[in-house]
Each structure stands twice: as structure tokens, then as C-alpha cells.
Amino acid sequence: MEKINYLTREDNTQKVYLTENTINITPLLEKEYEYIYNSIKDEHFILKSEECNLFKELVFDNNVIGFCSYDFSREFMTAALNNIYILPEFRGNKLFIQELEKTMKEHNKPSIIEPTRFLIELLIKYGYAKKINENIAASAIELIVPGEHVIANKEIETEEELSTHFYDLNICAPIHLLDMKSCLIAYSLPLNDDIIRYDCINKRSKLDDDYFNEIKELFIEKDEKILGILVELEEKLPLKEFSLEEVIGNDDELSPYIETLIDDAHVTYSRALEIKEQIKEEYEAGMIFNESLLIRLAYLFNIPEEPTLITHDETCPYCEMPIDKHDKYCHYCGINLNYNLIETEKNLINSIHQYNKNNxxxxxxxxxxxxxxxxxxxxxxxYSVFMCEKNFNINFNVLKKYLNENNYINDESITEEGIEFLNNHPLHYYEKYRMDIIDYTKFEEYYWNHPDLSGEEICLKFLDQYDDECSNEIKEEIKRNI
Structure with missing residues (x-):
């Protein structure tokens, strides 16, 4: 056997490639890790994804003996494992599980894209997954299947990504019960490793209605047991727990996460301040957990126009994305799923001083x-109603009367008049031009007292009373927009 000249790394330090763009894995392996590339070819190993944006070496005894790759979000420190390969002679040294735990401790709870049965068996071995019965396993680690690789026992109208905590060891596939009533179960296409190692094609050829009905009955009959297993498994995860200050920053500064988003032009400075304040209020109200802070931040910076996954039985009451019964919080919007919005609203309305006609x-x-x-x-x-009542001690009926009188809302949607109102409010200009160095109350009073001027003209005239560098910079920016 030809001797391998392993790449060496002092103190088992991993070399990491991270980019906002795309890393093409095969060319990188060919160029930098030829012996790993050759081993992959010799084993006829097929990469699940040819691309990633985070590539990490796997190192054992100071030698590079494999790699793993992720779909990684730099802003929100979330990672989805899409490939892992270890040279055959180094398997069995807990490298996969060590990498998984390292990711949890350094970043956030990872997920695995299209796991093989072998990986699920490792999760079971090390206590991050557990068999419910002979075939079905529950996993504390989320399992992801791209929409184009999802199939089902019945026809489904839309091609959607599958996100689940359950795996069928018999057919070698993540599974999810999309609709209990109709027994609609989604699962993944077979992977090459599972075809070779576990003969899953032959097992899939025997699938029939009885097979899927048995899965349905399992989830009905052992609902509480399954819930308990998942809660127990997730409590064992060595997750990094973020503090509120880490995620949004302190009173005087924004966090590195938010600063990165501003620098990358993903969000305006004024919007970032609004999101910071919103997350703080939600956290203090018990609507967000420490472990869901980053998820909430990610969601608020990129709220989808409508739910992107719709073929699911149970959905989050806030964002309408899929949830599982065991979830403490929504893994899409980050909200505490045990938070009783209606009850909180009632208590709040009963305890606050309502606005009166003297406002x-x-x-x-x-x-x-x-x-x-x-x-x-x-x-x-x-939720918007709740936040206004909570933050401003106002009964929504008072606000609703004002909104209806001015035709600003219609059937819970903003009207053209409402849009015009937003674009001509002093706070719009205050936020647009980042005028937080001045007293908003004074600016607002000045604004309403000069209805004959345009918004920009009011801003310039108001700022004329100041002669400092920051005010002059704001005035220059306003002039460029006139």
C-alpha cells in the first residue's frame, strides 16, 4: 500500500475556509487534499453537495484525515452539515460526533442535510437520537432534505424542503407526517451509501399503504412518549447559550451580528435599532428564549412575504411555518410556542391605564x-396590536378608531393612505437620516408646526440651529436626496 503523506497541523488545529460566496468542494480537494480526493474516488463516495460556504478540515493526531462542509450563515452562526468524509483507516475515532459537538458549543444548534443511515446510527450511539421502535428513530438534531429530493406516499402539490426530527431506519430516510388525517408522509430519495450499505432500494420496493398507516398509528398511540424522548434528547445537547446583550448589543452599541448586517447593506441603521428594541421587549416579555435569540434576529431581518412551507399539519401561530409538538420555540421565527398571546393581552388590557380623549x-x-x-x-x-398596547398603554380600540377615520387600514392591511402617512411622518425622516443625535420630541413639534414645507425642508431648517460635524453630515445627506 502506498504511503500517504498526510498534511500536518500543529496541535490538531483545523484549517477552515469560510466565504459569503461559494466553495466548489471537488476542485478544492483535488488541489489541496489529493489523497483525500483519491480515497473518495476509490470508495465511489458521492458528495451530497458539490458546494458549500464553510469547509473544515478534520484532524486526528495532527494529520488531516478528512473534511466536513456546511451551508453556513455568518450573520446568525447557524450551520447545516452537507458533507462529511473521513479516510477509512481513521473511522471509529468519534470524529463526526466531536465535530458536531464543537459546532454546537461554538455556534448554534446545527442541522444535517440528507443524513445517511450510518450517521443516524452514530447519533443513536452517542445519545443524540433514540429509537422509538425497531424502524423509527427520533433525533435531537434537525434533519433537512432539499425540496427536489422529497417524495411522499401520496401526491403533494408543492415541492418543499423537508425539516424533521424523525428517521426511518428501514427505508433509510428522514420522514415527516405532513397530514395525520390523510396519512400523508414525506420522506427522502435514497442515497448512494444507503443503497450499497443497507439495500434500501429493495426495502422501498415493498412499501405499501399498510406500512405508512403503521407509522401514522405509531405517532398517534405513542404521542406523549415521542414528545418526552425528543425533549430529553434536546436537553442533552451542549448548545452555546447566547445572552441578550451578545445578540443585540448593550444600551450604547449594536452587537457584531447587527453591525455585520448593516455593513453588508442587508438592513438600514434605523431598522436595526427598531429590531434591537423589538427583540429586547419580546425577550423581557418571555416571548423569546436565549437559545432562540439568533433565530429571532434572523427572522426579523428577513421576514418572508408568506410562509415558504405550507404542506404541514402543525404550524407556528406567529409565522405559520411548520412546527413539531415537542418544540419549545419556532425554529423559523424564534417565538416561544408556549407563550399565550391572548391571555397576556387580556391581563395587559386589564392592568394598564387606557388612553383617553385628552391625548x-x-x-x-x-x-x-x-x-x-x-x-x-x-x-x-x-402581534402588532399586542406590541402597541404593551409599549404605549393604549387600548387598540382607540387606535383603531383613528386608523379607520383616516382610512389607514382595511381588513388588517395597510392602505395607500396609510403608506402616504408613513412616508410623511416626522419619524420617517428622523429614522431615514439617522437623526438620533437630536431630541426627537423637539423635532416632531417643529415638524408638525411647519405643514407648508416638505419633509426634507423641515429637516434642513431644524438642523440649521446646530453647527456640529454630525449635524452638517446629516444636512449634506439630505441635500443629496432633494
Whole structure:
């Protein structure tokens, strides 16, 4: 056997490739890790994905003996494992599980894209998955299947990504019960390793209605047991627990996560401040857990126009994305699923001092702006109502009367008049031009007292009373927009 000249790494230090673009895995292996590339070819090993944006060496006894790759979000430190390969002679040294645990401790809870049965068996061996019966296993690690690789026992109308915590060891596939009533079960296409190692094609050829009905009955009869198993498994995960300050920053500064988003032009500075404040309020109200802070941050920076996954029985009441019964929080929007919004609203309304007729026009217009902006940004209507009542001690009926009188909302949607109101409110300009160095209350009063001027003209005239570098920079920016 030809001697391998392993690449060496002092102190078992991994070399890591990370990019916002795409790493083409095969060319990288050919160029930098020829002996690993040759071993992959000799084993007829097929990569599940040819691309990634995070590539990590696997090192044992100071030698590079494999690699793993991830779909990785730099902003939110989330990682989905899409490939792992270890040279045959080094398998059995817990390298996979060590890598998984390292990812959990350094970043956040990882997921695995299209796991092989062999990987699931390792999760079972090391306590991160457990058999429910002879064939079905529950996994604390989320299992992902791209939409184009998802099939089902019955016809499904849409091609959707599969996200699940359950795996069928018999047919070698992540599975998910999409609809209990109709017994609609989705699962993945077979993988090359499972075809060779476990003869899963032959086993799949024997699938019939009885097989899937047995799975359905299992989930019905052992519902509580399954829930208990998943909760127990997830509690064992060595997850990094983020603090509120780590995720959003302190009173004076934004966190590195948010700063990165601003630098990358993913969000405006004013919007970042709004999100920071919203997350703080939600966290203090018990709507977000420490472990879901980053997920919530990610969601608020990129709220989808509508749910991207729809063929699921159970969905989050806030974002309408799929959930499982055992979930503490929604893995898409980060909200605490045991949070009782309706009950909290009732308690809040009973305890606060309601707005009365003596409130100023400025007060109601300010609150209307905050509310309409949430609606315009596709934030759930009931949640927007709750946040306004909580933050401004106002009964929504008072605000609703004002909104209806001005035709700013219609059937829980913002109208053209509402959009115009947003674009002509002093807070719009205050946020747009990052005027937080000045007192907003004074600016607002000045703004409403000069209805004959345009918004930009009001800003410039108001800023003329200041003669400092920051104010002058703001004025220059405003002039460029006129």
C-alpha cells in the first residue's frame, strides 16, 4: 500500500475556509487534499453537495484525515452539515460526533442535510437520537432534505424542503407526517451509501399503504412518549447559550451580528435599532428564549412575504411555518410556542391605564406610525396590536378608531393612505437620516408646526440651529436626496 503523506497541523488545529460566496468542494480537494480526493474516488463516495460556504478540515493526531462542509450563515452562526468524509483507516475515532459537538458549543444548534443511515446510527450511539421502535428513530438534531429530493406516499402539490426530527431506519430516510388525517408522509430519495450499505432500494420496493398507516398509528398511540424522548434528547445537547446583550448589543452599541448586517447593506441603521428594541421587549416579555435569540434576529431581518412551507399539519401561530409538538420555540421565527398571546393581552388590557380623549394628536400619530410600520413590514397583525398596547398603554380600540377615520387600514392591511402617512411622518425622516443625535420630541413639534414645507425642508431648517460635524453630515445627506 502506498504511503500517504498526510498534511500536518500543529496541535490538531483545523484549517477552515469560510466565504459569503461559494466553495466548489471537488476542485478544492483535488488541489489541496489529493489523497483525500483519491480515497473518495476509490470508495465511489458521492458528495451530497458539490458546494458549500464553510469547509473544515478534520484532524486526528495532527494529520488531516478528512473534511466536513456546511451551508453556513455568518450573520446568525447557524450551520447545516452537507458533507462529511473521513479516510477509512481513521473511522471509529468519534470524529463526526466531536465535530458536531464543537459546532454546537461554538455556534448554534446545527442541522444535517440528507443524513445517511450510518450517521443516524452514530447519533443513536452517542445519545443524540433514540429509537422509538425497531424502524423509527427520533433525533435531537434537525434533519433537512432539499425540496427536489422529497417524495411522499401520496401526491403533494408543492415541492418543499423537508425539516424533521424523525428517521426511518428501514427505508433509510428522514420522514415527516405532513397530514395525520390523510396519512400523508414525506420522506427522502435514497442515497448512494444507503443503497450499497443497507439495500434500501429493495426495502422501498415493498412499501405499501399498510406500512405508512403503521407509522401514522405509531405517532398517534405513542404521542406523549415521542414528545418526552425528543425533549430529553434536546436537553442533552451542549448548545452555546447566547445572552441578550451578545445578540443585540448593550444600551450604547449594536452587537457584531447587527453591525455585520448593516455593513453588508442587508438592513438600514434605523431598522436595526427598531429590531434591537423589538427583540429586547419580546425577550423581557418571555416571548423569546436565549437559545432562540439568533433565530429571532434572523427572522426579523428577513421576514418572508408568506410562509415558504405550507404542506404541514402543525404550524407556528406567529409565522405559520411548520412546527413539531415537542418544540419549545419556532425554529423559523424564534417565538416561544408556549407563550399565550391572548391571555397576556387580556391581563395587559386589564392592568394598564387606557388612553383617553385628552391625548394629543402627536401621541396618536406617533403610535399609528409605529403600528402601521409593523403592518407594512408584514409583522403579524395580532402581534402588532399586542406590541402597541404593551409599549404605549393604549387600548387598540382607540387606535383603531383613528386608523379607520383616516382610512389607514382595511381588513388588517395597510392602505395607500396609510403608506402616504408613513412616508410623511416626522419619524420617517428622523429614522431615514439617522437623526438620533437630536431630541426627537423637539423635532416632531417643529415638524408638525411647519405643514407648508416638505419633509426634507423641515429637516434642513431644524438642523440649521446646530453647527456640529454630525449635524452638517446629516444636512449634506439630505441635500443629496432633494
Amino acid at each position: 394629543t394628536d402627536e401621541d396618536i400619530r406617533y403610535i399609528a406610525y409605529k403600528f402601521l410600520k409593523m403592518i407594512n413590514e408584514k409583522i403579524d397583525f395580532e
